[in-house]
Amino acid sequence: xxxxxxxxxxxxxxxxxxxxLQCAQDMNHNSMYWYRQDPGMGLRLIYYSASEGTTDKGExxxxxNVSRLNKREFSLRLESxxxxxxxxxxxxxxxxxxxxxxxxFGEGSRLTVL
Amino acid sequence: KQEVTQIxxxxxxxxxxxxVLNCSFTDSAIYNLQWFRQDPGKGLTSLLLIQxxxxxxxxxxxxxxxxxxSGRSTLYIAASQPGDSATYxxxxxxxxxxxxxxxxxxxxxxxxx
Numbered sequence: 001x002x003x004x005x006x007x008x009x010x011x012x013x014x015x016x017x018x019x020x021l022q023c024a025q026d027m028n029h030n031s032m033y034w035y036r037q038d039p040g041m042g043l044r045l046i047y048y049s050a051s052e053g054t055t056d057k058g059e060x061x062x063x064x065n066v067s068r069l070n071k072r073e074f075s076l077r078l079e080s081x082x083x084x085x086x087x088x089x090x091x092x093x094x095x096x097x098x099x100x101x102x103x104x105f106g107e108g109s110r111l112t113v114l
Numbered sequence: 115k116q117e118v119t120q121i122x123x124x125x126x127x128x129x130x131x132x133x134v135l136n137c138s139f140t141d142s143a144i145y146n147l148q149w150f151r152q153d154p155g156k157g158l159t160s161l162l163l164i165q166x167x168x169x170x171x172x173x174x175x176x177x178x179x180x181x182x183x184s185g186r187s188t189l190y191i192a193a194s195q196p197g198d199s200a201t202y203x204x205x206x207x208x209x210x211x212x213x214x215x216x217x218x219x220x221x222x223x224x225x226x227x
Contacts, residue, residue: 040219
């Protein structure tokens with residue numbers, strides 16, 4: 001059971017470089033999320049996609065863009081990386097609606113921006 | 115604005131002890147509450163999901179309760195083991211679509227053998 005798969009697991013960037021974090025889920029969930037986790041700040045929502053074809057900003061969207069490529073895949077792009085974007089990024093998915101289900105997380109992508 | 119608080123931030127207990135982790139939230143209008151476990155350097159693993167209409171959920175040695183009116187949830191761990199050492203987070207959904215999820219900052223549990 002793959003669940004939620006994120007790539008890459010580790011990445012080091014220089015300031016100004018761009019990169020895309022990939023996320024795929026095989027649970028047929030309609031909603032997908034990108035979070036960042038920083039010491040002392042907890043988990044903060046960057047962007048989410050309630051269903052295929054829709055995306056919305058979360059709490060900390062500045063400096064990021066997302067694409068919901070299809071029902072399975074939701075990518076997060078950093079166009080011009082900054083040191084403040086050094087963090088651990090988590091993708092998550094769930095079924096949302098009348099009976100919102102459990103949220104499942106990937107293993108995380110650890111990004112360092114120098 | 116919904117806020118989720120977990121106290122204490124850290125807890126150390128000897129193996130075999132029963133323990134309770136606390137989660138409080140400021141707005142009782144929630145749709146569900148979920149407890150997670152996070153091991154160092156890993157992602158979050160779902161432990162229990164309680165819908166707003168439910169009072170408790172159980173899985174093995176874990177029991178989670180929900181009291182919406184008082185804005186509280188507890189996670190009870192029976193007969194703790196060193197393998198239970200991890201950070202435990204709670205999160206509340208504040209809308210039906212599940213697109214608004216507020217996390218607490220977690221309680222880090224250490225169980226010594």
